[in-house]
Amino acid sequence: MFKPNLGKTERAVRLVLGVLIAGWVYRRPAPGLAEGLAAMAALFLVLNALLSRCYLWRALGINTCPSGTADED
16 A cells, blocks of 8 residues: 555645535535536545545655655655
């Protein structure tokens, strides 16, 4: 498994955005393609926040963790 690559601030932002998007999807009267994609994005944001890692950031070489906790491959 990969080591964490998300800092505390970014994790908090992703968690808040994920919850807000999920709430928006839940309140929609007739779900469609846009709502399905938004729900998937919300799920990924919440999982990133809970697991402290983002595989897209890893592929791009981005790390927002404080020094000393980075994945150094």
